[in-house]
Amino acid sequence: MSAADQPFTASSHERRKLLREKIVRRLMLASALALIIPVVTVIVYLFVKAAPVLSWDYIFQNPGPLGKTGGIWLPLMGTFYLVLVSLALVAPVGILAGIYINEYAPNNWLTRAIGMAVTSLAGVPSIVHALFGVGAFVLTLGLGKSLMAAACTIAVMTIPVIVTATREALAAVPMAFREACWNMGATKWQTIRTIVLPNSISGILTGVILEVSRAAGETAPILFTGAVASVAISTETFDRKIVPYDLNEPFMAMSYHLHVVAEKISGMPEAMKFGTAAVLIALILIINSISITLRVWLRSRKKW
């Protein structure tokens, strides 16, 4: 029976095509899963191996000598303040730069150069940022190996994150709103501060959270600019516990601490290594989940 006799039955050629399509579809799904399943398995494995040490004590105690015992409080605090200071440095510059590019910049070569500069900045390898940090902050500005130098390095590294998020958030505000305001005699800045910015906050916030995540997880940029394997700081008093570091002193950080305990010290108990890894990845996953949740929630509250 040819296809002409039975118009809605597939010919053998078509049946082969359908089979091929089924196979391809299964393959695609398989590759998507091939990514996710191993990763999830590995992460679960991390936590399982870390279980022996994970406890509130682990979080709140300082690392013992050589990090073989004790907890991760000092590295955790170091990461916290690194994030805080770098965010304080990069957020104003990045947000204002995003405002400039999207709202004020004329359509000329200079603007294109700025866009290219932001892209280039995003492509610089993290170790090169470390070298830059050494040359510019540690040496030339005389900050030495310190929290400040490392925070500055991270700030420069995350400029593109904030700028891009800000630009996208601003661009999502319809042009019609701005034109309506301009026609009423409002200046560009008035329009921005009353209509454009308030309606971009969610997108900008997403960028901020992304910066926090990068700053918490990166190791290379802080390698020579301020992170150290151990510090001689006592956290006996309460305020020392909460603010253990000075801006001009070296510090411990979770990411670097993981590097140290994983490779540099012989005889390190397995659980301690996994413990640090588990806490770090939990931190990153929590931060990013907050960002995703925020985005979904804000999308449901759209004003137009």
Place this chain on the structure above:
Amino acid sequence: MRAVFHGIRVFGSRALDRAEPLIRIIIYFSGWSSILFVAAIFFFIIKEAWPILPQVNWGEFFFENRWLPNPAEGNAPVYGAAGILYGTFAVTAVSMCIAMPLGLAAAVYISEFATGKVKETLKILVELLAAIPSIIWGFIGLVIVSPLIQNIFNVEIGVNLLNASLMVSMMAIPLIVSISEDSLRAVPDSYREAALALGASRWEVIYKVLFPAAKNGLLAASMLGVGRAVGETMAVWMASGGTESIPDEFSPMILFERIKAMTATIASEMPDAAHGGEHYMMLFVVGIVLLLISVIINVVSDLVIKGIKKRNA
């Protein structure tokens, strides 16, 4: 109480408006600052390497595989970086062989086949995957994958080219997936509908219509993946074994050789390099090479993406 709030709002409003000229200046400077920072990066890295630049034996640097900053007694240090360059190249090549097909397939699945909740979930998972920092991958490579490789393939060393490439590909894949998915999404539905109406199967639509239409974006995705692979530090460092060598013959066994990438070289040797010394400056030279490669890749792929945006607009 409300009057107080109102008063503050009015005052703030008036103050912000009166400060507009100053605010405008600050905004303009912030905008131009990114150019400043890029220039600064080039400046400071070249500055640290400056004294040695005229004396660098570039032939030796690029073609000799002897990186000996601290040779035995009596011998002069040699900075032949061919092995290190090979290391970076090899990791990039192998990781791209893994990441590009996988990433593209996942992107196609998410863009063309997945729907609703499944699609949302997959996209979120890709985002979370992208967030996993380099050091975690390095840790996984060192502690989990290394023994696995040793057991499965019956080799002595688990930290090698294969391990490092696997880890780097896990970092490049989310990038490739999200950019490829964006460019596939940008292809108008009318293309798909027209092809389907002509009797094409879903696969044919993808292969014959979408890929050609989205090829710029897919190309850009690959390039950015390459850029990521070249610039990766911690994952490569911890999973790669730390010895540079260029294999004599091209066999699958090279996957199990130790390698050393440019990024890892800088990271591992910098703490020991005497500040201002020859070794120190040569490490900055490696940094310059890295910087140039990454910036070129990023700028070109950005131009490619802009090419598509202009066409879609």
Place this chain on the structure above:
Amino acid sequence: MSENVHIEFNNVSVRYGNDIALDDLDFQVKRNTIYGVVGPANSGKTTMLKCINRTIDFINSAKVEGRVTIDGEDVSKLRNVFALRRRIGMVFPLPVGLPLSIYDNVAYGPRMAGIHDKDRLDELVERCLKQSVLWDEVKDRLKSLGTKLSGGQQQRLTLARALSLEPEILCLDEFSIAIDPVTTMKIEDVLSTLKGEMTIILVTNLIQQAQRISDDLMFLNDSEIVEQGPTAELFANPQKELTARYLSGEMG
């Protein structure tokens, strides 16, 4: 220059790069009248309006020649362009509600101009919403979001915003395109009463609308004025054949 002339265009030409948008426009708008502007799409009507409140400045590629004057003053020479824009109310084809409360929508212009006195703003908002025939529908929900109103309501909101700065000139650019006929009629009635307080320029593609409410009329085609004069005369006795064809609905 007669006392009665409010706005005047003298040999005004506008180019966007190499494209001619307006070609040697020369006309006068008398005070307290409704001046209608009709013509097919892309004839330059919107560009002409942009020249009056200088929003043409926002288009980088635009080059303006000639003089646009208000009360004899050249608008391009005025130092405070924002004050200029506050004297002119603009209503555009697509209704735009700002993502603020209805109250804040109407109060936006005055606030940006520095008026913060609550009583004055309350009175202003009520008056403008009444003038644009929206007050009754929204007086109980002034705090609700302006963007959630229907198209017809948003267009009236836009009109209320345009009136909030008590402008001396009101420009409407094909305001009825996206709204229903009932709302259109309501606004047309309002315009007829408003002309006692201000001068109105009504750009429209609805020929009957121009015939209904405008006092003087200009037919703009292909960036140049084909004919202009009192509305009644143009309809009864068009001098050019093109005008006759357009006004009878044959073209455009």
